[in-house]
Amino acid sequence: MGVSAGLWCINSDAEGDQGKLLTINTNGGRLFQTDRQPDGSHIVREDPTQPGGFGIGDIRVTDALMIVLARLDIEGGVVPILERQSTSGRAALYSFAEALRRGVQAELDVDPSEVTVGLQPRRAGDVVTAGIYVADQLENGAGYASELGRGDRLVRVVARIADDLGAIWSAASHQSCDSSCPDCLRSYDNRHLHPMLDWRLALDIAELALGRRASADRWAPITRRTTEQFADAFSDSLGHIEVGKQAGVSFVAHGQRVVGLGHPLWRADSMSVTNPRGVFVASMTGNGRIATVVDGRLAAAFPEKIFRELQA
Numbered sequence: 001m002g003v004s005a006g007l008w009c010i011n012s013d014a015e016g017d018q019g020k021l022l023t024i025n026t027n028g029g030r031l032f033q034t035d036r037q038p039d040g041s042h043i044v045r046e047d048p049t050q051p052g053g054f055g056i057g058d059i060r061v062t063d064a065l066m067i068v069l070a071r072l073d074i075e076g077g078v079v080p081i082l083e084r085q086s087t088s089g090r091a092a093l094y095s096f097a098e099a100l101r102r103g104v105q106a107e108l109d110v111d112p113s114e115v116t117v118g119l120q121p122r123r124a125g126d127v128v129t130a131g132i133y134v135a136d137q138l139e140n141g142a143g144y145a146s147e148l149g150r151g152d153r154l155v156r157v158v159a160r161i162a163d164d165l166g167a168i169w170s171a172a173s174h175q176s177c178d179s180s181c182p183d184c185l186r187s188y189d190n191r192h193l194h195p196m197l198d199w200r201l202a203l204d205i206a207e208l209a210l211g212r213r214a215s216a217d218r219w220a221p222i223t224r225r226t227t228e229q230f231a232d233a234f235s236d237s238l239g240h241i242e243v244g245k246q247a248g249v250s251f252v253a254h255g256q257r258v259v260g261l262g263h264p265l266w267r268a269d270s271m272s273v274t275n276p277r278g279v280f281v282a283s284m285t286g287n288g289r290i291a292t293v294v295d296g297r298l299a300a301a302f303p304e305k306i307f308r309e310l311q312a
Protein backbone atom coordinates (compact mmCIF):
# COMPACT_ATOMS: atom_id res chain seq x y z
CA MET A 1 0.00 0.00 0.00
CA GLY A 2 1.61 3.24 -1.10
CA VAL A 3 0.76 6.29 0.96
CA SER A 4 2.89 9.06 -0.50
CA ALA A 5 5.64 9.69 -3.03
CA GLY A 6 8.42 8.37 -0.86
CA LEU A 7 6.70 6.44 1.88
CA TRP A 8 5.49 2.90 1.43
CA CYS A 9 4.09 0.49 3.96
CA ILE A 10 4.06 -3.21 3.46
CA ASN A 11 2.82 -5.95 5.78
CA SER A 12 -0.03 -3.69 6.60
CA ASP A 13 -3.67 -3.57 5.72
CA ALA A 14 -6.73 -2.04 7.32
CA GLU A 15 -6.73 -4.78 9.97
CA GLY A 16 -3.07 -4.47 10.79
CA ASP A 17 -0.81 -7.48 10.89
CA GLN A 18 0.42 -9.70 13.63
CA GLY A 19 3.90 -10.80 12.76
CA LYS A 20 6.70 -12.67 14.44
CA LEU A 21 9.33 -10.19 15.47
CA LEU A 22 12.78 -11.68 16.05
CA THR A 23 15.27 -9.42 17.74
CA ILE A 24 18.82 -10.52 18.54
CA ASN A 25 20.73 -9.00 21.44
CA THR A 26 24.46 -9.23 20.63
CA ASN A 27 25.51 -7.45 23.82
CA GLY A 28 26.74 -4.47 21.82
CA GLY A 29 28.68 -6.76 19.45
CA ARG A 30 30.59 -8.42 22.31
CA LEU A 31 28.20 -11.41 22.43
CA PHE A 32 27.34 -13.32 25.58
CA GLN A 33 29.16 -16.13 27.36
CA THR A 34 27.70 -18.25 30.11
CA ASP A 35 28.85 -20.49 32.93
CA ARG A 36 26.96 -23.75 33.22
CA GLN A 37 25.59 -24.30 36.71
CA PRO A 38 25.34 -27.69 38.50
CA ASP A 39 21.57 -27.70 37.99
CA GLY A 40 22.02 -27.40 34.22
CA SER A 41 21.06 -23.74 33.97
CA HIS A 42 23.35 -21.07 32.55
CA ILE A 43 24.33 -17.75 34.04
CA VAL A 44 25.61 -14.98 31.78
CA ARG A 45 29.14 -13.90 32.64
CA GLU A 46 29.45 -10.25 33.57
CA ASP A 47 32.70 -9.82 31.72
CA PRO A 48 33.29 -12.22 28.83
CA THR A 49 37.00 -12.75 28.39
CA GLN A 50 37.24 -15.54 25.81
CA PRO A 51 36.58 -15.03 22.10
CA GLY A 52 33.27 -16.26 20.73
CA GLY A 53 29.91 -16.42 22.36
CA PHE A 54 26.37 -16.05 21.16
CA GLY A 55 23.52 -13.61 20.77
CA ILE A 56 20.23 -13.97 22.58
CA GLY A 57 17.19 -14.15 20.32
CA ASP A 58 13.75 -13.03 21.32
CA ILE A 59 10.70 -13.99 19.26
CA ARG A 60 7.47 -12.21 19.97
CA VAL A 61 4.17 -12.19 18.16
CA THR A 62 3.10 -8.61 17.97
CA ASP A 63 1.72 -5.93 15.69
CA ALA A 64 4.39 -4.83 13.24
CA LEU A 65 4.56 -2.42 10.37
CA MET A 66 7.30 -2.34 7.76
CA ILE A 67 8.05 1.03 6.20
CA VAL A 68 10.01 1.15 2.97
CA LEU A 69 11.39 4.44 1.73
CA ALA A 70 11.66 4.55 -2.05
CA ARG A 71 11.57 7.02 -4.93
CA LEU A 72 13.11 9.68 -2.72
CA ASP A 73 14.49 12.84 -4.28
CA ILE A 74 18.09 11.66 -3.94
CA GLU A 75 20.43 9.86 -6.31
CA GLY A 76 19.19 6.29 -6.75
CA GLY A 77 15.91 7.04 -4.94
CA VAL A 78 16.77 5.01 -1.81
CA VAL A 79 19.07 5.43 1.21
CA PRO A 80 21.99 2.96 1.04
CA ILE A 81 23.23 1.49 4.32
CA LEU A 82 26.62 0.25 3.10
CA GLU A 83 29.42 2.70 3.86
CA ARG A 84 30.95 2.53 0.39
CA GLN A 85 27.65 3.79 -1.03
CA SER A 86 26.63 6.19 1.70
CA THR A 87 28.68 7.23 4.72
CA SER A 88 25.65 8.49 6.68
CA GLY A 89 22.84 6.36 5.21
CA ARG A 90 22.65 3.84 8.05
CA ALA A 91 22.81 6.61 10.66
CA ALA A 92 20.07 8.49 8.77
CA LEU A 93 17.68 5.53 8.78
CA TYR A 94 18.30 4.81 12.48
CA SER A 95 17.82 8.49 13.29
CA PHE A 96 14.56 8.56 11.33
CA ALA A 97 13.39 5.34 12.99
CA GLU A 98 13.98 6.85 16.44
CA ALA A 99 12.25 10.05 15.31
CA LEU A 100 9.24 7.90 14.36
CA ARG A 101 8.88 6.90 18.00
CA ARG A 102 8.73 10.63 18.90
CA GLY A 103 6.29 11.27 16.05
CA VAL A 104 4.06 8.42 17.22
CA GLN A 105 4.13 9.94 20.69
CA ALA A 106 2.95 13.27 19.30
CA GLU A 107 0.29 11.84 16.96
CA LEU A 108 -1.07 8.87 18.94
CA ASP A 109 -0.22 10.04 22.47
CA VAL A 110 1.81 6.90 23.09
CA ASP A 111 4.94 6.78 25.21
CA PRO A 112 7.99 6.11 22.96
CA SER A 113 8.88 3.14 25.17
CA GLU A 114 5.71 1.35 24.00
CA VAL A 115 6.90 1.04 20.40
CA THR A 116 10.10 -0.53 19.19
CA VAL A 117 11.80 0.27 15.89
CA GLY A 118 14.61 -1.26 13.87
CA LEU A 119 16.09 -1.77 10.43
CA GLN A 120 15.76 -4.77 8.15
CA PRO A 121 18.24 -4.77 5.23
CA ARG A 122 16.76 -5.23 1.79
CA ARG A 123 18.09 -4.95 -1.72
CA ALA A 124 16.93 -2.32 -4.22
CA GLY A 125 18.76 -2.89 -7.52
CA ASP A 126 22.50 -2.51 -6.85
CA VAL A 127 21.91 -0.84 -3.49
CA VAL A 128 21.45 -2.38 -0.06
CA THR A 129 18.98 -0.22 1.82
CA ALA A 130 16.79 -1.09 4.80
CA GLY A 131 13.12 -1.15 5.64
CA ILE A 132 12.15 0.35 8.98
CA TYR A 133 9.93 -1.76 11.18
CA VAL A 134 7.72 -0.35 13.86
CA ALA A 135 6.34 -2.86 16.34
CA ASP A 136 4.44 -2.83 19.60
CA GLN A 137 6.71 -3.39 22.54
CA LEU A 138 4.19 -5.58 24.34
CA GLU A 139 3.57 -9.22 23.52
CA ASN A 140 0.51 -9.51 21.28
CA GLY A 141 0.64 -5.79 20.78
CA ALA A 142 -1.42 -2.87 21.94
CA GLY A 143 -2.27 -2.07 18.34
CA TYR A 144 -0.16 1.05 17.88
CA ALA A 145 1.82 -0.32 14.93
CA SER A 146 -1.30 -1.39 13.04
CA GLU A 147 -2.95 1.94 13.89
CA LEU A 148 0.05 3.59 12.24
CA GLY A 149 -0.63 1.67 9.03
CA ARG A 150 -4.21 2.84 8.86
CA GLY A 151 -5.30 5.54 6.40
CA ASP A 152 -2.98 8.53 6.36
CA ARG A 153 -1.75 8.05 9.95
CA LEU A 154 1.83 7.36 8.93
CA VAL A 155 2.01 10.40 6.68
CA ARG A 156 0.66 12.52 9.53
CA VAL A 157 3.26 11.10 11.90
CA VAL A 158 6.06 11.86 9.44
CA ALA A 159 4.65 15.37 8.89
CA ARG A 160 4.71 15.83 12.68
CA ILE A 161 8.40 14.97 12.62
CA ALA A 162 9.23 17.25 9.68
CA ASP A 163 7.15 20.20 10.84
CA ASP A 164 6.44 20.12 14.61
CA LEU A 165 9.56 18.34 15.86
CA GLY A 166 11.55 20.01 13.08
CA ALA A 167 10.60 23.45 14.42
CA ILE A 168 11.56 22.47 17.99
CA TRP A 169 14.85 20.84 17.03
CA SER A 170 15.81 23.70 14.68
CA ALA A 171 15.04 26.38 17.29
CA ALA A 172 17.78 28.55 18.78
CA SER A 173 17.35 26.79 22.13
CA HIS A 174 18.51 23.49 20.56
CA GLN A 175 21.32 24.83 18.35
CA SER A 176 24.00 23.65 20.77
CA CYS A 177 22.98 20.04 19.97
CA ASP A 178 25.36 19.11 17.15
CA SER A 179 24.03 15.56 16.63
CA SER A 180 21.61 14.24 19.26
CA CYS A 181 20.77 14.71 22.93
CA PRO A 182 18.04 13.66 25.41
CA ASP A 183 15.89 16.59 24.22
CA CYS A 184 15.66 15.17 20.68
CA LEU A 185 16.50 11.55 19.85
CA ARG A 186 18.46 10.05 22.73
CA SER A 187 16.92 7.89 25.42
CA TYR A 188 18.21 5.19 27.72
CA ASP A 189 16.71 2.40 25.63
CA ASN A 190 18.50 3.52 22.45
CA ARG A 191 21.86 4.17 24.12
CA HIS A 192 23.63 1.65 21.85
CA LEU A 193 22.67 3.88 18.90
CA HIS A 194 23.67 7.26 20.38
CA PRO A 195 26.81 7.71 18.23
CA MET A 196 24.68 7.32 15.08
CA LEU A 197 21.67 9.44 16.04
CA ASP A 198 21.45 12.87 14.45
CA TRP A 199 18.33 15.04 14.43
CA ARG A 200 19.36 16.74 11.19
CA LEU A 201 19.55 13.37 9.41
CA ALA A 202 16.15 12.40 10.85
CA LEU A 203 14.58 15.59 9.49
CA ASP A 204 16.26 15.09 6.10
CA ILE A 205 14.68 11.64 5.79
CA ALA A 206 11.29 12.85 7.04
CA GLU A 207 11.23 15.56 4.36
CA LEU A 208 12.34 13.15 1.64
CA ALA A 209 9.70 10.62 2.74
CA LEU A 210 7.02 13.28 2.35
CA GLY A 211 8.15 13.84 -1.24
CA ARG A 212 9.89 17.07 -0.35
CA ARG A 213 13.49 18.03 -0.98
CA ALA A 214 15.79 17.79 2.05
CA SER A 215 16.75 21.26 3.24
CA ALA A 216 20.42 22.08 2.58
CA ASP A 217 20.22 25.03 5.00
CA ARG A 218 20.12 22.63 7.93
CA TRP A 219 23.74 21.60 7.39
CA ALA A 220 25.15 24.94 6.23
CA PRO A 221 25.98 26.31 9.73
CA ILE A 222 27.68 23.01 10.65
CA THR A 223 29.83 22.76 7.54
CA ARG A 224 30.78 26.44 7.57
CA ARG A 225 31.79 26.26 11.23
CA THR A 226 33.77 23.07 10.60
CA THR A 227 35.80 24.66 7.77
CA GLU A 228 36.54 27.75 9.91
CA GLN A 229 37.56 25.68 12.93
CA PHE A 230 39.72 23.48 10.71
CA ALA A 231 41.56 26.51 9.32
CA ASP A 232 42.10 27.86 12.85
CA ALA A 233 43.40 24.53 14.12
CA PHE A 234 45.63 23.50 11.21
CA SER A 235 47.02 26.68 9.62
CA ASP A 236 49.92 26.69 12.09
CA SER A 237 51.11 23.30 10.90
CA LEU A 238 50.02 23.42 7.24
CA GLY A 239 50.44 27.07 6.33
CA HIS A 240 47.74 29.12 4.63
CA ILE A 241 44.34 27.44 4.46
CA GLU A 242 41.61 28.98 2.35
CA VAL A 243 37.97 28.52 3.34
CA GLY A 244 34.97 29.44 1.22
CA LYS A 245 31.78 28.34 -0.44
CA GLN A 246 31.39 27.23 -4.04
CA ALA A 247 28.27 25.86 -5.73
CA GLY A 248 26.60 25.85 -2.31
CA VAL A 249 29.35 23.73 -0.74
CA SER A 250 31.64 24.92 2.07
CA PHE A 251 35.22 23.97 1.32
CA VAL A 252 38.77 24.01 2.66
CA ALA A 253 41.67 24.53 0.24
CA HIS A 254 45.39 24.14 0.71
CA GLY A 255 47.79 24.35 -2.23
CA GLN A 256 46.19 22.49 -5.11
CA ARG A 257 43.91 20.43 -2.89
CA VAL A 258 40.28 21.35 -2.28
CA VAL A 259 38.01 19.44 0.10
CA GLY A 260 34.28 20.15 -0.02
CA LEU A 261 32.01 19.31 2.91
CA GLY A 262 29.05 17.72 1.17
CA HIS A 263 25.56 16.82 2.26
CA PRO A 264 25.68 13.61 4.37
CA LEU A 265 23.22 11.86 2.05
CA TRP A 266 25.21 12.44 -1.13
CA ARG A 267 26.22 9.09 -2.58
CA ALA A 268 29.83 8.26 -1.74
CA ASP A 269 30.18 6.17 -4.93
CA SER A 270 28.61 8.70 -7.29
CA MET A 271 30.17 9.15 -10.73
CA SER A 272 27.58 11.69 -11.86
CA VAL A 273 28.88 15.09 -12.98
CA THR A 274 25.45 16.69 -12.95
CA ASN A 275 24.47 16.12 -9.31
CA PRO A 276 25.50 18.72 -6.69
CA ARG A 277 28.64 16.78 -5.77
CA GLY A 278 29.75 16.56 -9.41
CA VAL A 279 28.96 20.21 -10.06
CA PHE A 280 31.10 21.27 -7.08
CA VAL A 281 34.04 19.09 -8.13
CA ALA A 282 33.85 20.30 -11.75
CA SER A 283 33.66 23.96 -10.68
CA MET A 284 36.78 23.53 -8.54
CA THR A 285 38.96 21.47 -10.86
CA GLY A 286 38.85 23.97 -13.74
CA ASN A 287 42.03 25.78 -12.69
CA GLY A 288 44.35 22.88 -11.98
CA ARG A 289 43.04 22.13 -8.52
CA ILE A 290 42.17 18.66 -7.29
CA ALA A 291 38.81 18.57 -5.54
CA THR A 292 37.24 15.86 -3.40
CA VAL A 293 34.14 15.79 -1.24
CA VAL A 294 33.77 14.42 2.27
CA ASP A 295 30.60 13.85 4.31
CA GLY A 296 30.00 17.16 6.12
CA ARG A 297 28.51 15.45 9.17
CA LEU A 298 31.50 13.15 9.63
CA ALA A 299 33.96 15.96 8.92
CA ALA A 300 32.38 17.97 11.75
CA ALA A 301 32.85 15.06 14.15
CA PHE A 302 36.26 13.97 12.81
CA PRO A 303 38.16 16.96 11.27
CA GLU A 304 41.11 14.63 10.59
CA LYS A 305 39.06 13.36 7.64
CA ILE A 306 39.59 16.75 5.99
CA PHE A 307 43.28 16.67 6.91
CA ARG A 308 43.71 13.24 5.27
CA GLU A 309 42.04 14.41 2.06
CA LEU A 310 44.30 17.49 1.90
CA GLN A 311 47.35 15.27 2.26
CA ALA A 312 46.17 12.57 -0.18
Ligand SMILES: [Zn+2]
Nearest residue numbers: 177180181184
Ligand atom coordinates in the same frame (compact mmCIF):
# COMPACT_ATOMS: atom_id res chain seq x y z
ZN1 LIG B 1 19.35 17.28 20.63
